[in-house]
Amino acid sequence: MKSIEKNVSCEECILNSKSIFSHLTTEEINELLLKKTSTFYRKGTIIYQETQRMSGIYCVNSGIVKLYKTGNEGREQIIRFAKFGDIIGYRSVLSGEKACTTAKAIEDSYLCFIPSETLFSMIRRNPEFSLNLMQLICKELGEANLFITEIAQKSVRERLAEALIILKNTFKLDNNDVLQISLSREELANVIGTATESVIRLLSEFKDDKLIELNGRNIKILNIKGLMKIANYYE
Amino acid sequence: MKSIEKNVSCEECILNSKSIFSHLTTEEINELLLKKTSTFYRKGTIIYQETQRMSGIYCVNSGIVKLYKTGNEGREQIIRFAKFGDIIGYRSVLSGEKACTTAKAIEDSYLCFIPSETLFSMIRRNPEFSLNLMQLICKELGEANLFITEIAQKSVRERLAEALIILKNTFKLDNNDVLQISLSREELANVIGTATESVIRLLSEFKDDKLIELNGRNIKILNIKGLMKIANYYE
């Protein structure tokens, strides 16, 4: 649980045109930079827990954060991953409810913390910022609705193929076509809602079918179209 | 697809303290009343379709609206139901995306249509309204995340018991303990993501176990605690 404070550059996050911060005034950006605190989270560290009250949101500067809910039998359901430029924790802050997910760094990560008051002040002062934020939340809601449908209607095989495609789109491949996120078999199972053994068996099948290549946690994508066909996923 | 325009009273919707409209100024309310149009939708009528671009949002004045997504094999996944005071369609309007669900009246319903420009103008002018709206969306997102976890981890039996509890909380019971929403067995199946036959068999079991009583589509709740225990659902 070691965490060191350090000042990281937020310029890239703010200037990124997809960022909700991209429409802030210079004055607002200065206030944001003044109020934010940056913290290092070593791989494996929990950033916040479900049922916890949040006093602000976090913006991921580097690393990868896993957001998951814990089900009745203690099994984790991964809701999403957050990477550079993504913000987390805003759902609870805005709804005034307790956190509904736990956030855990699965890579060494730097996160910026923005206190609730700063966020609310920006919402009150800048309607364009509000609209950007709403847009972000609504997109996430759309993805959640889609995920509900897929998990309810698709087979495990389809869901695994789809998960690989989505991970590829989110985290990209290196120049050797290897997925740029490292997940355990269990985590992969917790994304698609199945047993670890099922993931292992299906990954082997995909390998036998020359769709992917496996090397420990490294997954090399050989045939994305084949995966899309299996997943019935076209986008 | 018959739909008649009629002026319905929006006062109750607006004054309701849980409504997102409750913090509007008198001036804003007057503009809202001026710009809104009210329409009758006969049971079975589709209000909007997924993939459609939305030009505004709807507020349910009376009746019940079913919101569902259509999966690959054409099977419908019910995302939620909207009743008096609920608004629908805002996700697509705010995100600028096409509708991700289809909305269909499953009872005769009156809906008020609020054009996008009116909504955006209220957001731009009134930060408290924005915050209320964000809060609403965030709550829905929280419910979606919970639903993902339940559908991924719970058995069909648990999910059906839970669905009955949630329907009871949302639509209440009449003074004879009968659920105040009428769904086909297939619709019930499409809520929890299972086959119609499974719902039928499990409902019979619940009846045998004296948890519910069945009379056509009428479901009488006899033992809510028993259902909660089966569902592992406590709230």
Added chain:
DNA sequence: CGTATCCTTGAACCATGTCAAGCAATGTGG
């Protein structure tokens, strides 16, 4: 070098989906 964690495979089991057939309820047109 030993211990813990993760990964893999096989076998058995079971919850749930699918298919088929009959029944009940409801609506339609003559």
Added chain:
DNA sequence: CCACATTGCTTGACATGGTTCAAGGATACG
């Protein structure tokens, strides 16, 4: 008002995808 069609509901039989349990191998770590 009846015959017929349509749709929804129910039940049984069966197939199977997926989970669970168990055991062994691989890999990483202090």
